[in-house]
Every structure is written in C-alpha cells, then in structure tokens.
Amino acid sequence: MKTYYFDNAASSWPKPKQVVEAMTNYLTENGANPGRGSHQMAVNASRALFETRKSLAKLFGISNPNDICYTMNTTEALNLAIKGALKEGDHVITTSIEHNSVRRPLEYLRKTKNIEITYIQSDITGNVNPVNVRAAIKHNTKLVICSHSSNLLGTIVPLSEIAEICRDKKLVFLVDAAQTAGTLPIDVQKMGISMLAFPGHKGLLGPQGTGGLYIHPELDLEPLLQGGTGSQSEAIEQPLVRPDRYEAGTQNTVGIVGLNEGIKVVLEQTVEAIHAKEWSLSQRLMEGIKEIKGIQIIGPAIGEDKTGIVSFVMEQVDASELAFILDHTFQIAVRAGFHCTPLGHQTAGTTETGAVRASVGFYTTEDEVAHFVQSIKEISKHYTK
Numbered sequence: 001m002k003t004y005y006f007d008n009a010a011s012s013w014p015k016p017k018q019v020v021e022a023m024t025n026y027l028t029e030n031g032a033n034p035g036r037g038s039h040q041m042a043v044n045a046s047r048a049l050f051e052t053r054k055s056l057a058k059l060f061g062i063s064n065p066n067d068i069c070y071t072m073n074t075t076e077a078l079n080l081a082i083k084g085a086l087k088e089g090d091h092v093i094t095t096s097i098e099h100n101s102v103r104r105p106l107e108y109l110r111k112t113k114n115i116e117i118t119y120i121q122s123d124i125t126g127n128v129n130p131v132n133v134r135a136a137i138k139h140n141t142k143l144v145i146c147s148h149s150s151n152l153l154g155t156i157v158p159l160s161e162i163a164e165i166c167r168d169k170k171l172v173f174l175v176d177a178a179q180t181a182g183t184l185p186i187d188v189q190k191m192g193i194s195m196l197a198f199p200g201h202k203g204l205l206g207p208q209g210t211g212g213l214y215i216h217p218e219l220d221l222e223p224l225l226q227g228g229t230g231s232q233s234e235a236i237e238q239p240l241v242r243p244d245r246y247e248a249g250t251q252n253t254v255g256i257v258g259l260n261e262g263i264k265v266v267l268e269q270t271v272e273a274i275h276a277k278e279w280s281l282s283q284r285l286m287e288g289i290k291e292i293k294g295i296q297i298i299g300p301a302i303g304e305d306k307t308g309i310v311s312f313v314m315e316q317v318d319a320s321e322l323a324f325i326l327d328h329t330f331q332i333a334v335r336a337g338f339h340c341t342p343l344g345h346q347t348a349g350t351t352e353t354g355a356v357r358a359s360v361g362f363y364t365t366e367d368e369v370a371h372f373v374q375s376i377k378e379i380s381k382h383y384t385k
Contacts, residue, residue: 004332004368008361009151009179009309011201011208018261019206026257033250035230045253052260053243059263059271060196061187062214069246070212070256074178075101076224077197077213080246081174082106082145084221085195090142091116093133095157096347097126097150100340102176106145116140122347125300126155134165143172148180152344152357153299154282154309156184163192172219178202179307182266183275188214195219200255203274205262205362210255213246225249265362274362278308281360281369285310288373292380298348298355308360311339311348314376316383319354326356330375334358 005013026048032041034049053065062068071077082105086092094102096119109115118136122128133144144166149156159175166173174195177186181196182203188196193214200210215221223238227248232239239245266274286302289295294315300306314322323336337354338345345351358372 001331004330004371006358006360006364006368006372007333007335008202008364009357009359010335012203012205012361014363015207015258016205016262016265018265019258022261023207023254023258026254033230034253036250048253048257048260049251052256052263055260055263055267056212059182059186059267060214061189063189064217066242067217068212068214069243070210070251072209072252073201073211074176074197074199077211078102078174078176079105080213080221080224081195081197081215082143083109083224085143085172085174085219086113086115087142088113089115089140091118091138091140092143092145093118093120093136093141094145095120095128095147096122097128097153097155097344098145098147098341099151099176099178100342101178102145102147103343119343122155124348125298126150126153126344126347128157128162130158130161130165133162137169137171141169141171143174145174145176147176147178148184148186149307149309150299150341150344151179151309152311152339152341152355153348154179154306154311155300156180156305156307159193160191166194167192179309182263182271183278183307185271200259200262203266204259205265206259207255209252210259215242215246221246223248269362277362278360278364279306281364281366282306282308282310284366284369285358285360285372288369289376292376293384294380295376298350308364309357310359311355311357313350313353313355314380317379319356322356322379325379326375330371332372332375
C-alpha cells in the first residue's frame, strides 16, 4: 500500500537510490575506523569523510572543508555551538520562532552560567525584523542565533541583514539551517555566517544520524566531547587541530558516505530548482485547502516566499486526531502537535490547539498533493454534516 509522505520537515523520504547503494556497498566492502590505522581500509574510511566535507564546503561556500565538524544531527551541532561559545554572564539574542534545540540549551545555560537571553518577537507569520535585533544588543551581547526558517511556519528569516548587524557590532552569528540546508541557497562567506548548524537527513537527502557544524576559522569553541580522535594520541588534552578538536570518537562513516551521495544529488539538481519545486507544491497544497470550512493556515500567505511547510488547524478536529485519520484512512504521513517549538506556537497563536504540519520534499509529486487535498475535503465533509 502506498504511503503519501508529508513529513519531510522531520526527515526527507524516500532517499535517492544512490544513497542506499553507497551505504550498502560501504558496509559490505569496508568496516574500518577512519583515522585509527594506516591500513588501506582505514585510509579509505578517512578519505570518505574528507570527500563529504568537500561536498559540504562546495554547497555552503566554505573555503576550508576542515572547518566543518560532523555531528549526529542539528541538535548536537547547536549544542556544540552554543555551549562552546558562551561564557559566564554573556548575553544572547534569538527569536520567537526557535526550535527547542536552541531554546533548551540556552535555558540550561541561563541556570548554569547565568547567561542572559533576549527573544526577539516576530509577527504572527514568523517574520523577524532585523531592526529589533539591533535594538536588543547590549554591552555583553556575544551571540545572535536565528533559525533560517521556522520548522512550524516555513517563514524565511532575512539572514544577510541580521549578519550585517552582527558584523558591525562584532557579534558571533549562529544559523540553524535544519529546514533550509539543501533547499535554500546558503553561502556562509557571502551571507556573513559565523557558525552554521545543519542536518544530513532532511534537505541534504542523507540518512539519519548525520549532520554538522561549520565554525568560522577565527572562532575557537570549547569542545562538547573529549576523547579519541586517532591523532595526537600521546597528548592528554583534546587536539587543537580541526576537525579533530570537535570530533571525539568514531564517526558514523557509513552514514556520511550516504550523505555525500545525497549532497551530490542536491548539487546536480541545484538548490534553486529544489526550492522552486517545493514552493510550487506548497502553494498547490495551500490553494487546495484554503477554502475548506474550518481550516486556518498559519505562516506566510499564499504567494509569499517560504519553505515547503504548510501548517494548519482544522477547528472541527483535534490536530492529533486529524493526523491519525490521515494516516489510518488515507495513508498520509504528517506531524501533529507542537513540533518541538512552543515558541513558534506562541507566536502563531496555536498554543492551545497545536497544528497539523504537512511538509513537501524533493520527491513529492503533484498527484500526492492532490490526494492530500481531497482527503482533507472528505474529512471536512464528515465533520461538518
């Protein structure tokens, strides 16, 4: 039975066949630890990690691939960036559309390091005004953190304008690209990004358990982990050389091999073309459900630029119940609830109801969107009799 997958904001699916084949081939031909030996299998494993760093550097406009460190996901990357950069008493500026992977580390540091936090309030659709960022800067401001796009609303934040403020005030600028890596153009040098946290399993079309953090060459973070790196094993402290300083322990080599193939697909198709396709599909979906009785779409209006996320509330049906019906009756996979972003729901005014989030991806088809719209119409008829 066919599954209609509309949960790409959580993880993209299906994966390109090249990803599956590369991972299968790697597992059958090589199982060595990268950097943990001079034998050919270990050397090949190290080479595979570096090849993926090169692909990431090409995609994100990064000069030195070794300024990219691998993590299991965006959450780990954000924890490394936030906890590694902030000291006792520092002030941080962030926004009202952030994911818990930003908010929770910050609130933890508020308690343990007495950091100060300012949450810039966006408008109800998630738009962040850079003027408010500038106004929030204090004498002890160290870091500005922005989600490139809300994981609830699909709103795209004006990164370049915020980066210009950060450059002017000599602040570190951290971008959460969980919803945009591989689906929106990102050039860390042109856009003035100090640190970029990204997942491998979403827009980059790789497997789960992959991700990374770009760290500007002039920044030095406290490592999140200490341990074996395969280099300078005689030293009692973590090496200073990148990327070893931030990569303790064995990497997910097979996953990173798969990630490289996903990035190659993105580079071949181009980020611009992928975004255009996903935007078009999201517009079709919004057009299809906007007139259904009781539907309230949240986020940017039809025709505005956004990522491939369409979140909505159906006043006759609880969000979790609607997701259950879509799954069990119409074979449609969506995510309902609060999407790990209570800040985003406060912004959208959906704290009491939650929302259903449908997110298209690179492999979503127009027929699948039509099936989604028709299913919502049938459910609406049942509840409005």
